[in-house]
Amino acid sequence: MDYKGKQYEKKPEWQAELAKDVAALANASGGTLILGLEEDRATSVPVGANPEPLTDQLRKNYREALVWRLDPLVECDIHFIPEDPSAPSPRGLVVISVPPSARGPHAVMGFKDARDHTLRFPYRNDNNTAYMNLTQVKRAIAAATSLAAGRHGILMANHEAITTDARSRPGPRIALTLVPDLPGAFPIDSATFHAFRRELAQAEMPFYGRDVFLSFGVGPRRFTASTGESRSRHVAHFHADGSAAWATEGPLVGAFDSSDEALHNPAQSWHSDHVVMNVLAILQYLTRHSATRAGASGTATARLTLSVGANGRACGLASDRGSTAHMVFSSADQQLAVGQTGLLLGAADGASLLVQAAAGLLADCYQHFGVVEAEQLTHDGKINLPAWGRRSHEMISAWAQGVGVDIRTNP
16 A cells, blocks of 8 residues: 555656556555555554545546556556545545556656656565666566466467357357456365356346356366357356356348448348447456456456358448448458457456456457447447447446446437
8 A cells, every 4th residue: 555645746757656656566466556645654654635636637647647658558447536426526535556467567668758768667665666677677577478478378278168169059159258367266166166056047147138047067177157058149168267258149130331232132240239238248247257256356368259150251340320220330341350458357446447448359359340449338438329329228328327337428
């Protein structure tokens, strides 16, 4: 825990100071920065509050500073604790939660300016911040490289296992795999299996409802779940280290493009609204497995594939936004599109960060279709309602309100 009496923007060269404090915690075992609490320098105990204005611009400035001054970026959670949440201009504390990082060592770029080409590797040493020497940097890089290679191998193996599971229906399929960078753990035993089966059998899943999983099993250090014994709409694997994977039937619709010929011959295309809903629902449950069931924390990596199958025709992306019919809006068709992103587990502002992660994952995937991003989601964690088809408004609005995600209604 590190207390700061004032917000960083009140200090000269505040960007480098913020980056240094965040990197120092990430390069150690993680920690929390609390801005707005004065501390006793001798005892490091907070002695008085100094609440200051809390604005979305402040959070944006801090995130931009970390992107600008850290290499690699530290995935941290910046959230506010207001004195009076109902106040039109709230004041309070800024809390920056920094998880232990498997992607280090993290360097602060620049001494006074990011362009002076210096790199410093800070770390917490008890209550003080120190800087790594060359030997420490080399050791940290070697350890992080070895860990990353191992986790990437697990990510690819788990994704291969879910996409080749014979219980899935043949044809178009969405598959999503999540692997925490620092593994968690939960026991594979009879008591845990019965609790797991009971929980999933009774669960009400966002967008899917009840009876998503009705068949359960055990594999090597994992539990499995599916809609049925074969030709299942949903199949999922939940691993003992907190990794998880889920494959579901792909939402295809007949859609038209702008050519005269195609207006009489609709082509099978991915229903973009339903793709986004599937990713939100699956990612929400997989992160819950990692953070809650397996106790993993810090960062994780997610991998998404949209596949029409070996014998399927290449598809584009379609939407019914602004039209009663589905229209193709992508410039390229694909048999397989892949996206990958990093995300933060177990954060205080979990729902907003979930949307941010889904936005990054879908953008990486949609670019295979010649589309920059999934416009239904914003990269600051909001639902962009005007980008959804009208038939999806009620469902996505209900989900957003239920989990506490802001909805943007202006185009």
